Amino acid sequence: MAESQALLAVQATRLQRRKVLWALGIGLIVLFWLSLLLGRYPTPGLLSPQRLLSDELANRLVFQLRLPRLLTALFLGMSLSAAGLVFQLLFSNPLVEPGFLGVSQGAAFGAALSIVFFSSKALVVQTNAALFALAGLGLSYLLARRLRYGGWVLRLILAGIAISALFSSGVGLLKILADPLSQLPEITFWLLGGLASLTWQKFFSVLPFSLLGLSLLLLYRWRLNILALNDETAFSLGTAPQRERTLLIVAAVLPTAAAISVAGMVGWVGLIVPHLARRLFGADARFSLPGAMLLGGWFVILCDNLARTLLNGEIPLGILTSLIGAIAFLALLSASGKRWER
Amino acid sequence: MSKPLLVFDRVTFRYEPRAERVLSDVSFDLPVHQVTLLFGPNGCGKTTLLYLSLGWLRAEQGTIWLDGRPLPALGRRERGRWMALVPQSEYISFDYSVLEYVLLGRAPHLPSLAEPSERDIEIAFGALGRVGIGHLAHHSVRELSGGERQMVLIARALTQQPRLLLLDEPTAHLDLQNTYRLVQVVRELKRQGMTVLMTSHDPQVVLALADRVVILRQGQVFRQGTLEEVFTDQVLQAVYDIPLQVTTVDGKKTIQWL
Numbered sequence: 039m040a041e042s043q044a045l046l047a048v049q050a051t052r053l054q055r056r057k058v059l060w061a062l063g064i065g066l067i068v069l070f071w072l073s074l075l076l077g078r079y080p081t082p083g084l085l086s087p088q089r090l091l092s093d094e095l096a097n098r099l100v101f102q103l104r105l106p107r108l109l110t111a112l113f114l115g116m117s118l119s120a121a122g123l124v125f126q127l128l129f130s131n132p133l134v135e136p137g138f139l140g141v142s143q144g145a146a147f148g149a150a151l152s153i154v155f156f157s158s159k160a161l162v163v164q165t166n167a168a169l170f171a172l173a174g175l176g177l178s179y180l181l182a183r184r185l186r187y188g189g190w191v192l193r194l195i196l197a198g199i200a201i202s203a204l205f206s207s208g209v210g211l212l213k214i215l216a217d218p219l220s221q222l223p224e225i226t227f228w229l230l231g232g233l234a235s236l237t238w239q240k241f242f243s244v245l246p247f248s249l250l251g252l253s254l255l256l257l258y259r260w261r262l263n264i265l266a267l268n269d270e271t272a273f274s275l276g277t278a279p280q281r282e283r284t285l286l287i288v289a290a291v292l293p294t295a296a297a298i299s300v301a302g303m304v305g306w307v308g309l310i311v312p313h314l315a316r317r318l319f320g321a322d323a324r325f326s327l328p329g330a331m332l333l334g335g336w337f338v339i340l341c342d343n344l345a346r347t348l349l350n351g352e353i354p355l356g357i358l359t360s361l362i363g364a365i366a367f368l369a370l371l372s373a374s375g376k377r378w379e380r
Numbered sequence: 381m382s383k384p385l386l387v388f389d390r391v392t393f394r395y396e397p398r399a400e401r402v403l404s405d406v407s408f409d410l411p412v413h414q415v416t417l418l419f420g421p422n423g424c425g426k427t428t429l430l431y432l433s434l435g436w437l438r439a440e441q442g443t444i445w446l447d448g449r450p451l452p453a454l455g456r457r458e459r460g461r462w463m464a465l466v467p468q469s470e471y472i473s474f475d476y477s478v479l480e481y482v483l484l485g486r487a488p489h490l491p492s493l494a495e496p497s498e499r500d501i502e503i504a505f506g507a508l509g510r511v512g513i514g515h516l517a518h519h520s521v522r523e524l525s526g527g528e529r530q531m532v533l534i535a536r537a538l539t540q541q542p543r544l545l546l547l548d549e550p551t552a553h554l555d556l557q558n559t560y561r562l563v564q565v566v567r568e569l570k571r572q573g574m575t576v577l578m579t580s581h582d583p584q585v586v587l588a589l590a591d592r593v594v595i596l597r598q599g600q601v602f603r604q605g606t607l608e609e610v611f612t613d614q615v616l617q618a619v620y621d622i623p624l625q626v627t628t629v630d631g632k633k634t635i636q637w638l
Contacts, residue, residue, distance in 0.1 A: 040515035045505060047518035048479050130473045260495045264484050266474065271467055273436050275540070276460030276488035321474035324495060 055325045058318060062332040069336065070112065073343050074104055082347065107236040111342040112335045113248045114233075114301050115311075117293035119334025120255055122308030123315060123327055124290045127266040128283050129191050136294040136308040137171075139194065139287070140201035144174025145298045147205040150212040150225045158224055160235065164243065164299045170205075171295035175287075177201045189269065190280055231302035231356025233342055244296040251293035255327065258286060262323040304338070304356045306363025311337055313370055337362075383448070384409035385544055385575045386433060391442035393425075393432060402428050403599045405442075410544075410577055415570050417586050418579040420596035421620060426579040427468075429596070430546050433577060434465055446544075460488025463544035464537035468552055470529075472521050478532055479517040482508060485539030507538035511565050527558030534565065545569065547578035551585050563588045583635045587611070595619055607633075 075085045079099055090096050121136035137143070148170025152163045181197035182190070209225075216222045255262075264272050265283050272279040294308070315330035341358045387410070393403045403425045410416050418426045431437045432444060435451050444451040446462060454462065464485070472481075479501070486500040496504075508514040511531040516524065521532060530550060537545055547566070551559045559582070566576060566589055580586055586593060586607070593611060594604040597619050603610045611633060613626050623638040 041509065041517075044515050044517035048477065051477070051518065127474070130471070132473060257493045261487065261492070263476070263480070264487055267484070268467065268470060270431060270434070270436050271465060271470060273456075274434055274460065274463075274465035274546075275484060276457040278456060316474065320480070321476045322480045 051320070055319050055329075059325065059328055059332065062329070062336070066112075066332055066335050066339075069339055070108060073108055073339055074100055076343055076347060077104065078347060078350075102238070103236075106238045106241040107233050107342070107346075108339060110233055110236050110241045110244060110300060111338045113241075113244060113293070114297040114304060115307060115334035115336070115338030116252060116331040117248050117297045117334075118304065118308040119311035119315070119330040119337070120252055120327060121290035121294045123312035123323065123330040124255055124262060124286060125308075126312050127262050127323060128286060129195060130266050131195070132313065133309070134195070135306075136290060137298065138202065139198035139291070140174025140178040140205060141171045141291055141295055142174075142298060142303060143202040143205035143209070144177075145171035145295065146229060146303060147208045147212070148173075149228045149299075149302070150209050150216070153221050153224050153228070154212050154216050158221070160240070163228070164240065168295050168299035171298060172291070174201055174205060175291050175295075179284075190283075227354065228302045229356075230354035231304040231359075232345065232352065232354045233301055234346075234352045236300070240300045244293075244300055247296035248293040251289045251291075252331070254289040255286065256331075258289075259323045259327045262286065262327070263321075302356060305360045306367070307334060307338060307359050310363040310367050310370075313367070317370065383412070385412045385447055386410035386577065387445040388429075388432075389443045389445065391432065391439045391444060393428060393437060393440050401599055403432070406596075406599075406601055407442075408594050408601060408604050410575065411592065412575050413570065413573050414591040415566065415576040415578065415589050416592045416594060417590040418577070418594050418596060419581075419583075419586055420602070422581075424596040425599045426596060427548055430465075430548050430577065430579060433544075433546055434463065435459055457488045460540060462542060463546060464540040464542040466530075466533045466537045466545065466547045466550060468549040470533060472529075475520045475522055477517070478508065478513065478519050478521055478524070478535075479504060481521050481532060482536045482539050485536040488540055503541070504535070504539045507535040510538055510568075511535045512561070526553050527555070527561065530554060530558065530562065531565070534562075538569075543575060545574055545576045545578075547576065549579055549581065551580065551582055559585065583611075583616075587633050587635075 072084070077085065079085065079096065085096055085100070090100060118136055125134045125136050126132050145167040148166040149163050152166035156162055156166070178194065178197040178201045181201060182193040185193040185197060187193060187196070213222060213225060216225055261277065264275050264277055265279060265286065269279045311334045312330050315326045315333055319325035319329040338359065341362060342355055345353045345355045345358050388406050388408050391403060391406045392401060394401045406429065418429060420426055428437065432439055438452070446454065483496050483500060483504045485504065485507070486496045490496065505514065505517060508517055511534050513528060513531050513535065516528060521529065524532065550562055554562060563585060570576060590607050592605065593607055595602045595610060595615065602619060603615050611626060613624070616624055616626065616635070625636045625638055626633055627636055
């Protein structure tokens with residue numbers, strides 16, 4: 039019977055997706071430990087485990103510099119990808135990325151403001167960036183509530199665009215005011231994004247927000263699908279669409295803002311990884327959300343490995359994620375012309 | 381006759397405080413196990429009335445009763461177990477499989493953070509079978525034709541296991557064959573005891589399905605009653621202001637333009 043075949047096909051797909059999730063997860067653990075040994079000390083390549091035990095400098099290098107950096111890269115990738123997938127679902131729009139509600143530009147403005155007027159100390163810049171990222175979200179939300187045009191989702195999108203534009207012109211202004219020899223390069227470097235000066239302290243300042251936000255999103259993963267539907271339909275299925283969407287937006291922005299505040303602008307992760315995840319796991323967030331998190335971890339760790347080992351000096355991470363992300367996006371688009379039609 | 385499932389008692393509604401009334405003083409009963417059709421010209425308030433029944437919109441004055449309780453007294457999930465909405469159309473942005481999509485109908489039966497179990501999958505699969513698209517379970521909803529998509533929306537509603545089904549213009553985008561199929565599906569659901577409230581512009585669908593008809597005009601109930609009582613030349617001419625005639629062929633009513 040065609041019906042029982044269909045049911046078998048559904049079960050086979052589910053089993054297949056579980057297997058791929060496990061493979062990605064185990065692979066990510068292996069990648070993580072290999073990356074820990076990868077670097078340019080004492081020679082470019084992998085550090086041998088014996089050397090790690092015997093060499094005091096190697097030991098400090100791995101545990102004081104590489105480990106917190108890798109952990110941050112992991113959480114950065116998971117946060118941006120999860121937030122991107124959730125945003126794309128909540129806004130029923132495959133082209134939004136997690137910073138678009140004024141969060142990315144808000145963080146950039148906060149960081150630049152701090153560098154020009156207060157202090158270039160890492161902690162001050164980070165705190166400012168995080169505060170302004172949340173302020174960007176708050177302003178977008180307030181503006182969306184005041185708009186008298188279209189539905190809630192459309193109003194949020196419009197408000198996000200307007201607030202982002204406001205902050206981004208603010209960044210432009212700050213660049214002109216900045217001292218071109220000392221402050222301007224710092225702003226530029228921050229905007230390019232990177233994990234070069236990562237410490238345990240920075241990692242631990244990000245961790246609680248990432249854990250809180252990501253756990254909430256994971257717990258909600260099935261009901262996320264309902265919130266991608268029209269308001270009336272989502273309501274008819276027993277949800278409070280506006281309230282639940284707002285809660286989930288906050289849960290997605292918290293880890294995003296925390297990640298951006300330590301790493302600067304690391305572009306394209308939150309846009310491309312969710313697409314890849316949906317391609318591998320289908321649209322259902324029960325699979326695509328954990329899938330996006332694992333893939334995000336893979337993507338950022340790989341990019342950061344390149345950033346710190348490819349050249350003698352450090353390549354800003356944001357340049358690599360944008361370059362590789364955009365190429366991957368082009369490849370995805372051209373590989374599947376039919377499925378992208380609206 | 382048993383007591384009605386849904387009662388509109390002098391319901392008035394407007395979208396903005398000072399705007400014109402969309403519905404004024406609307407009263408009608410929805411008998412259980414019957415198909416009631418909301419009929420009337422564009423903009424007469426049919427969809428608004430459907431959303432009021434759902435609880436998505438709140439009446440400005442008057443009360444809506446569901447099974448003897450005022451509608452706002454029901455919790456969100458409880459309401460979702462009582463009734464299901466089949467929207468006129470639904471834009472689907474992502475590649476869900478048909479089964480994944482229909483499974484969302486289990487939400488009102490599950491605690492907040494729970495996921496559907498094997499039992500829920502059985503129920504969803506059963507609903508697909510009832511509307512005749514079980515063989516499409518593993519297809520992507522975006523690959524389906526318009527008629528199949530409409531069936532997916534109905535299957536999702538049935539997965540909610542509701543007692544009241546709200547259908548908004550279910551045949552609006554369907555060709556003749558799919559309209560026929562939809563009529564058969566609704567008839568079968570009624571036979572199994574479902575109570576249905578639906579809107580339609582299509583007199584053929586009304587004639588094929590309706591036990592009772594509520595005709596709205598300019599936000600008010602113009603006529604209500606059985607198909608026999610309401611679907612007459614005089615009433616329809618008055619509602620639409622065009623010359624037409626209701627004739628009976630082989631014991632079945634049809635509508636003719638003059």
